[in-house]
Amino acid sequence: MLTSYKEYYGIFNKWRDYDFLTSLFSIIGLIISMMKYEYRLTIYTKPLDPKKEPDPMKLPQYHDQIHIIGHYIVLSTTLFAMVCLNIKHYYRRKWTNRYSSCSGQDCTDNTNNIAIMYDEIINENERHSYNKFFTMNYLGEMLILMLVPIPFVDKYVEMTCRGNIKVVYLMSDFLFACMWLRLYFLIQTIFNFSIYRDPLSKKLCQAYGFKGGIFYAIKCNLLLSPINTCLGLFMVTIFTAAYVIRIFEIPYYRMTSDPVFDSYYQSIWFTVITFTTIGYGDISPLTPPGQFMTIILSFWSAILCALLVVTISNIFNLQEN
Numbered sequence: 001m002l003t004s005y006k007e008y009y010g011i012f013n014k015w016r017d018y019d020f021l022t023s024l025f026s027i028i029g030l031i032i033s034m035m036k037y038e039y040r041l042t043i044y045t046k047p048l049d050p051k052k053e054p055d056p057m058k059l060p061q062y063h064d065q066i067h068i069i070g071h072y073i074v075l076s077t078t079l080f081a082m083v084c085l086n087i088k089h090y091y092r093r094k095w096t097n098r099y100s101s102c103s104g105q106d107c108t109d110n111t112n113n114i115a116i117m118y119d120e121i122i123n124e125n126e127r128h129s130y131n132k133f134f135t136m137n138y139l140g141e142m143l144i145l146m147l148v149p150i151p152f153v154d155k156y157v158e159m160t161c162r163g164n165i166k167v168v169y170l171m172s173d174f175l176f177a178c179m180w181l182r183l184y185f186l187i188q189t190i191f192n193f194s195i196y197r198d199p200l201s202k203k204l205c206q207a208y209g210f211k212g213g214i215f216y217a218i219k220c221n222l223l224l225s226p227i228n229t230c231l232g233l234f235m236v237t238i239f240t241a242a243y244v245i246r247i248f249e250i251p252y253y254r255m256t257s258d259p260v261f262d263s264y265y266q267s268i269w270f271t272v273i274t275f276t277t278i279g280y281g282d283i284s285p286l287t288p289p290g291q292f293m294t295i296i297l298s299f300w301s302a303i304l305c306a307l308l309v310v311t312i313s314n315i316f317n318l319q320e321n
Helices: 005-043 065-102 110-121 124-130 136-146 171-192 199-207 214-224 226-255 264-275 288-316
Strands: 156-161 165-170
Touching (some): 005 136, 156 288, 165 171, 226 264
């Protein structure tokens, strides 16, 4: 049984360390996938044609050494991230069980009393949830890591788009687009290393009757650093949405010999115009996946724009101090 305050915090720090490693390996895999995708767009510019090559595994890109090496690097970093994720949740479970192990004990050591003070942080429902290793949080994070292109396994996906034009994707394109969900790990790690996610912060939240989770950390940052937080959310949304929409639109525009979305800048332009609800209409998504992503972007941008307006309004409001 752990009795030392130092050991107690040691478990907490190990959990945060492995959370950082999970984020690091997952983001490295995403960056390598981006480089591999851009390399493919540069070298192989012709639209996919299942009639000429029925088997996608016989496409030239799957015999390209750089492409193959990139595949294995992405797969390796993903496996490392999965291992770190399991260790992270092991220490998280061990850390939360620390509350239960000390509950009701009459400890005389001052350091023990400090550790036991945090027993009130976790209520019975949370404690029961974390005693299970396979929580919804764990399964969701594992699912995000599993969405990765598999080497030498791929298939065509055909869709009919505007103008009755058939666009051919690779299944790996959709998996690569899903890999952008890995930014969740990066955002989570940033907030986990903030002062709003440590045990003392959780204790204070519990004392005042609310949960000290990720949303609490975001609210604290919005209160103390409103401009930086809003700009951070704005930039992440713009660059991520622009790239994902570009993945789905490039095949269509190449089919029509229009290289608009080949330019990442043009995709950013479209995303900013959509984000700010201006909508000039000079560039628009014409594929079902691109249109679906634009719908999500529109709803999310409405929330961020409202948040930005409130933040700017609060900055210019006169306050007592």
